[in-house]
Amino acid sequence: xxxxxxxxxxxxxxxxxxxxxxxxxxxxxxxLQETKVPDELFPSDLPEALGLPYVAYRGMKSYNGVxxxxxxxxxxxxxxxxxxxxxDRRHVAVAIDAAGGPVEVHNFYVPAGGDVPDPDTNxxxxxxxxxxxxxxxxxxxxxxxxxxxxxxxxxxxxLENDVWSHRQLLDxxxxxxxxxxxxxxxxxxxxxxxxxxxxxxxxxxxxxxxxRNRDWRASDRGRRLDHVWVSQDLTPAxxxxxxxxxxxxxPQTSDHVPVCVEFAL
DNA sequence: ATGGTTGAGCGTCAA
Numbered sequence: 001x002x003x004x005x006x007x008x009x010x011x012x013x014x015x016x017x018x019x020x021x022x023x024x025x026x027x028x029x030x031x032l033q034e035t036k037v038p039d040e041l042f043p044s045d046l047p048e049a050l051g052l053p054y055v056a057y058r059g060m061k062s063y064n065g066v067x068x069x070x071x072x073x074x075x076x077x078x079x080x081x082x083x084x085x086x087x088d089r090r091h092v093a094v095a096i097d098a099a100g101g102p103v104e105v106h107n108f109y110v111p112a113g114g115d116v117p118d119p120d121t122n123x124x125x126x127x128x129x130x131x132x133x134x135x136x137x138x139x140x141x142x143x144x145x146x147x148x149x150x151x152x153x154x155x156x157x158x159l160e161n162d163v164w165s166h167r168q169l170l171d172x173x174x175x176x177x178x179x180x181x182x183x184x185x186x187x188x189x190x191x192x193x194x195x196x197x198x199x200x201x202x203x204x205x206x207x208x209x210x211x212r213n214r215d216w217r218a219s220d221r222g223r224r225l226d227h228v229w230v231s232q233d234l235t236p237a238x239x240x241x242x243x244x245x246x247x248x249x250x251p252q253t254s255d256h257v258p259v260c261v262e263f264a265l
Numbered sequence: 266a267t268g269g270t271t272g273a274g275c276g277t278c279a280a
Contacts, residue, residue: 009271009272009280010271010272010273013272013273034272034280036272036273061273062272062273062274062278062279063273063278063279112279112280114279114280115280124279155280210269210270210280211269211270211271211280212268212269212270212271213269213270214269254271255270255271255280
């Protein structure tokens with residue numbers, strides 16, 4: 001089973017890139033973030049055309065929005081928390097048929113947090129920290145969860161080599177100590193960072209490059225904001241990861257690239 | 266210190 005996470009930054013604008021994603025990675029599951037489409041306007045023909053006919057989506061106008069597309073049948077997990085009481089379409093969870101029993105897949109779009117890394121003056125940063133604390137508590141309460149994959153744009157680059165310059169980004173939202181500490185506490189509720197199982201911690205690895213660089217590849221000021229975590233019991237099933245850097249050069253593409261993890265499931 | 270770019274949708278706000 002191959003699972004991809006991609007912040008697509010408007011599904012309707014970039015739906016035409018998904019066949020390319022299918023051709024390059026042949027995923028069985030795609031988790032999308034920032035779909036920016038209300039549920040009643042979700043492109044209903046798209047999933048079947050891609051060969052991923054089983055879907056779950058939670059969208060809204062203009063902002064946020066998540067979707068899961070699957071080749072295999074799935075069941076939507078309806079009883080998920082309303083994070084920070086905002087009902088802002090940042091999480092959808094499903095159970096997908098797999099060898100050995102269903103796998104629970106959680107797709108998250110964590111708040112970006114604005115520009116100023118101070119929860120007292122910046123409500124967006126306060127929201128981000130609160131969201132992560134709630135998510136940590138939710139998974140901590142579900143002790144010993146198993147056969148579970150968590151994927152998405154978590155909007156935090158936790159390790160030194162998840163950013164182009166650790167020193168220069170310590171005060172930049174996405175890499176500040178309160179954020180990286182909080183994300184690690186969430187991870188430590190029972191997850192393994194799947195991509196870092198394959199990419200050593202001393203090696204730079206990014207999934208996002210700002211639109212505001214003339215030449216994103218030359219300046220290479222990237223960050224690893226997109227993640228795939230798995231419950232401990234799934235680590236023996238991990239086969240490989242592919243971060244599709246070439247997608248950053250697709251026409252009219254997202255500022256995030258797809259991240260794929262393959263499982264023996 | 267500032268600016269740089271993009272999306273949604275029509276004035277800005279969010280990223």
